[in-house]
Amino acid sequence: MSLMVKQIPCLSDNYGYLLHDPVSGETVSIDSPDANAILTALEEENWHLTQIWNTHHHWDHAGGNAELVKKTGCIIIAPAGERDMIPGADRYVHEGDEVMLGDYNARVLETTGHTRGHICYVMDEQKKAFVGDTVFSMGCGRLFEGSAAQMWNSLSKLMALPDETLIYCAHEYTADNARFALTIEPENQDLLARVDAVKALRAKDRPTVPMSLGLEKRTNPFLRPDSPAIRHRLKAESADDEQVFAMIRALKDKF
Numbered sequence: 001m002s003l004m005v006k007q008i009p010c011l012s013d014n015y016g017y018l019l020h021d022p023v024s025g026e027t028v029s030i031d032s033p034d035a036n037a038i039l040t041a042l043e044e045e046n047w048h049l050t051q052i053w054n055t056h057h058h059w060d061h062a063g064g065n066a067e068l069v070k071k072t073g074c075i076i077i078a079p080a081g082e083r084d085m086i087p088g089a090d091r092y093v094h095e096g097d098e099v100m101l102g103d104y105n106a107r108v109l110e111t112t113g114h115t116r117g118h119i120c121y122v123m124d125e126q127k128k129a130f131v132g133d134t135v136f137s138m139g140c141g142r143l144f145e146g147s148a149a150q151m152w153n154s155l156s157k158l159m160a161l162p163d164e165t166l167i168y169c170a171h172e173y174t175a176d177n178a179r180f181a182l183t184i185e186p187e188n189q190d191l192l193a194r195v196d197a198v199k200a201l202r203a204k205d206r207p208t209v210p211m212s213l214g215l216e217k218r219t220n221p222f223l224r225p226d227s228p229a230i231r232h233r234l235k236a237e238s239a240d241d242e243q244v245f246a247m248i249r250a251l252k253d254k255f
């Protein structure tokens, strides 16, 4: 029996994720956006929560920690860079640290930019990445506590993963992101096809997440600062990738 993933739509547009290892019986919640929704999902599956893996300190990611610990006795793993914002965790992790779910392991990537200590959890063998608010379907996280340079460095780490990697982000922002992406690269045929696919999914109220890294690299403007068409549109032919990324991020902030 292999790793199971349960996706939990909660709050207005968040996704929680439960990872369950049937062999050890361990269950991890990626973040804790909504304790009640997570407890209900655990009950539905008859799973017992043993760990929370936090990506960053925002309330819609760590706000359910205390309640879940109280109800389940789970442990909390949190980013070392946000120790003061997520007090009381059992372990604080850095880039390259490994966390375990039964015999499955995930590697910690430091992906600052959205917040100053944001991390992602990458399961290399399962080709899954739990990315919090770093990259979204056709979008990327806002720069609340970090710089464009930091975020570009973080996205570059994720882009180095295999194209088949499934990206599990924490929000359903896809339809909105698609409208913006079309203003940046309207001639991108992969993007146009994807926008249609997204419309069809959302019309049936179905999630557009997770998505493959390969598809993101072809359609997400924030991962495409090297696109000649984008550079031409932004009159940034001689800029470097980080500068073009910063321009796209600034445009999205005003969109």
Ligand SMILES: [Zn+2]
Binding pocket: 056, 058, 061, 114, 133
């Ligand atoms: Zn956030």
